[in-house]
Amino acid sequence: MEFLLAIMTGILYAAGLYMMLRRSLVKLIIGLIMISNGANLLIFLLGRITKGNPPIIEESSDVFTSIYADPLPQALILTAIVISFGLQSFAIILVKRAYKVVKTDDLDEMNTLDEEI
Amino acid sequence: MMQQLLLYPLLWQLLMSIVLMFAWRHINVQRVMSILGSVIGLVLSGILFYKVLVSGTQTIQAGGWEAPFGITFVADTLSATLVLLTSIAGLAVSSFSSASIIPARLKFGYFAIFHFLLLGLIGAFLTGDIFNLYVWFEIIIISSFVLITLGGEKAQIEGAVKYFTLNFLASIIFLTAIAVLYGLAGSLNMADLAILIPQIENRGLVEVAAILFLVGFGIKSAVFPLYFWLPASYHTPPSAVAAIFGGLLTKVGVYALIRVFTLLFVDDVFIDEVLMVIAILTLFSGAIGALVQKNMRKVFSYLIICHIGFMIAGLGMFTELAIAGAIFYLIHDIVVKTNLFMISGLIYRIKGSNNIKSLGGLYKEYPKLSLLMTIPFFSLIGIPPLSGFWPKISLIIASFNTENYMVLGAVIFASVLTLIVMAKLWSEVFWKNPADLPKRDHFLYFSKMTTTRKLQMLLPIVFLTGVSLYIGFGAESVQQLSTRIAGELMNKQQYIDAVMPKS
Numbered sequence: 001m002e003f004l005l006a007i008m009t010g011i012l013y014a015a016g017l018y019m020m021l022r023r024s025l026v027k028l029i030i031g032l033i034m035i036s037n038g039a040n041l042l043i044f045l046l047g048r049i050t051k052g053n054p055p056i057i058e059e060s061s062d063v064f065t066s067i068y069a070d071p072l073p074q075a076l077i078l079t080a081i082v083i084s085f086g087l088q089s090f091a092i093i094l095v096k097r098a099y100k101v102v103k104t105d106d107l108d109e110m111n112t113l114d115e116e117i
Numbered sequence: 118m119m120q121q122l123l124l125y126p127l128l129w130q131l132l133m134s135i136v137l138m139f140a141w142r143h144i145n146v147q148r149v150m151s152i153l154g155s156v157i158g159l160v161l162s163g164i165l166f167y168k169v170l171v172s173g174t175q176t177i178q179a180g181g182w183e184a185p186f187g188i189t190f191v192a193d194t195l196s197a198t199l200v201l202l203t204s205i206a207g208l209a210v211s212s213f214s215s216a217s218i219i220p221a222r223l224k225f226g227y228f229a230i231f232h233f234l235l236l237g238l239i240g241a242f243l244t245g246d247i248f249n250l251y252v253w254f255e256i257i258i259i260s261s262f263v264l265i266t267l268g269g270e271k272a273q274i275e276g277a278v279k280y281f282t283l284n285f286l287a288s289i290i291f292l293t294a295i296a297v298l299y300g301l302a303g304s305l306n307m308a309d310l311a312i313l314i315p316q317i318e319n320r321g322l323v324e325v326a327a328i329l330f331l332v333g334f335g336i337k338s339a340v341f342p343l344y345f346w347l348p349a350s351y352h353t354p355p356s357a358v359a360a361i362f363g364g365l366l367t368k369v370g371v372y373a374l375i376r377v378f379t380l381l382f383v384d385d386v387f388i389d390e391v392l393m394v395i396a397i398l399t400l401f402s403g404a405i406g407a408l409v410q411k412n413m414r415k416v417f418s419y420l421i422i423c424h425i426g427f428m429i430a431g432l433g434m435f436t437e438l439a440i441a442g443a444i445f446y447l448i449h450d451i452v453v454k455t456n457l458f459m460i461s462g463l464i465y466r467i468k469g470s471n472n473i474k475s476l477g478g479l480y481k482e483y484p485k486l487s488l489l490m491t492i493p494f495f496s497l498i499g500i501p502p503l504s505g506f507w508p509k510i511s512l513i514i515a516s517f518n519t520e521n522y523m524v525l526g527a528v529i530f531a532s533v534l535t536l537i538v539m540a541k542l543w544s545e546v547f548w549k550n551p552a553d554l555p556k557r558d559h560f561l562y563f564s565k566m567t568t569t570r571k572l573q574m575l576l577p578i579v580f581l582t583g584v585s586l587y588i589g590f591g592a593e594s595v596q597q598l599s600t601r602i603a604g605e606l607m608n609k610q611q612y613i614d615a616v617m618p619k620s
Binding site: 020025028032035036039040042043045046047048070072073076079080083086087090091094095097098101102107110 | 248251252255258259262266269270271274275277278279281282285286288289292293295296297299300303305
């Protein structure tokens with residue numbers, strides 16, 4: 001399971017980076033989304049995956065007696081997902097505006113700022 | 118009551134942004150409320166600063182959860198000073214923007230987002246939890262995205278695409294670094310991490326995490342190879358927005374670098390050397406970049422990059438004196454850079470342009486105003502006894518002591534080039550005969566404004582110039598403050614004890 005997730009994370013990072021290096025604005029956004037999902041998976045993976053042991057203390061004892069799944073990475077991922085949702089929706093609107101105003105989705109042509117004084 | 122004192126500046130900004138949203142369409146109400154609210158915010162941060170100065174580091178455990186488990190808010194002297202400076206810059210920009218930004222922009226909730234940005238900045242300075250720091254960074258960038266695109270002009274949208282992409286990427290790298298760190302240490306509390314990290318056996322991965330933090334915060338603070346988004350975007354939004362960005366947004370990255378590399382990853386020779394190389398290259402490239410620009414705000418954008426180098430150099434040398442110099446420079450830089458962008462905004466309102474080539478004759482038309490502007494210009498260059506001079510002494514002495522002659526050379530080179538850039542700017546904008554600028558229709562010229570609006574633009578500049586003068590002439594007290602901060606940063610046990618009293 002860990003092995004599979006590690007590969008997945010690597011693919012997401014690599015594919016995201018590749019997409020970001022393309023010139024299209026839409027691909028840029030897709031690349032950003034992929035990398036941020038990769039980061040979420042990485043937190044999940046590095047938080048140590050424990051199967052079938054929810055972090056609930058049994059009635060008979062006061063503390064954890066056996067190994068348990070760490071709930072914190074999931075809370076972190078949830079926060080990160082919510083934040084990246086907000087940012088991604090902003091990004092999509094921004095790209096739409098940029099396409100309307102600049103009339104191109106080629107990042108290389110977005111250089112009017114450098115030409116004008 | 119006094120226990121929660123730490124949270125008041127934070128909660129006040131949150132309250133301000135909520136209340137301002139109720140007055141969405143009433144711009145005049147928003148203007149008055151924002152200025153008054155910023156005054157109260159300044160008072161609250163002042164009280165917090167005084168409290169920290171008198172009785173040492175303040176902490177609060179959110180929700181009553183003990184330190185390594187809950188989120189801790191920590192106000193040591195560095196955090197309290199930066200919160201105070203944020204409130205000072207916030208007050209100035211709040212007043213300046215109520216006059217200089219056109220009502221059409223203000224109608225889209227400018228002030229509410231502005232106070233939300235201040236909330237994020239104060240939160241980032243006060244938090245003692247590395248993941249919470251990430252959340253505050255997100256609050257900062259999301260409100261800065263709104264501020265940078267508000268108005269939706271072509272240049273703004275283009276700048277925003279670049280600004281957005283690199284800042285989003287920086288956040289993801291920061292998040293990756295947190296993931297690696299959590300996997301290694303199993304904690305997120307910075308004080309707890311400071312204890313755990315030296316015990317980790319896998320030093321290679323610790324180094325990887327440190328480099329990831331360096332890259333993430335490096336993009337945010339615009340250091341050498343990662344700064345290209347800054348000059349591409351900072352001259353596009355209205356100057357009031359650029360003032361708060363230039364004054365504070367890159368500095369929050371520097372703060373995070375200082376915090377992480379004095380608390381978590383210390384005694385790491387490799388990182389220190391990387392930091393020093395970065396600092397030297399940042400000083401060079403920023404100064405040379407500023408030399409060739411023709412837009413006033415682009416010049417200032419490159420000077421921001423250049424002067425980030427001073428702080429990174431101080432952090433890289435890692436002696437108490439060097440860090441004191443870096444902190445002093447940070448204090449000076451927040452005030453001066455905010456002021457510089459407001460001045461560029463004022464010139465834009467007077468002349469209708471920010472192009473150095475077509476500006477001119479400002480000294481003839483506004484002699485008193487020009488004399489006022491020389492003070493922040495001179496403190497930026499570091500002409501004694503103004504504020505930029507004193508931290509450079511500390512940095513130069515520190516580089517002699519640690520025998521880093523390259524840093525010494527870069528510091529002097531960047532100072533000289535700043536002088537040349539400012540001298541060129543002065544002779545072009547203030548002395549040269551003006552070119553004929555076309556009169557722009559529907560443009561809010563400074564001369565057409567009412568007296569109240571004029572004062573709202575001028576007073577913040579006077580106010581920040583006064584603060585600069587205080588930093589320059591009261592350098593002894595600021596130096597003592599910086600030395601105290603540097604002492605606290607070098608002795609991390611003090612921070613750990615404040616957060617977790619029992620250990």
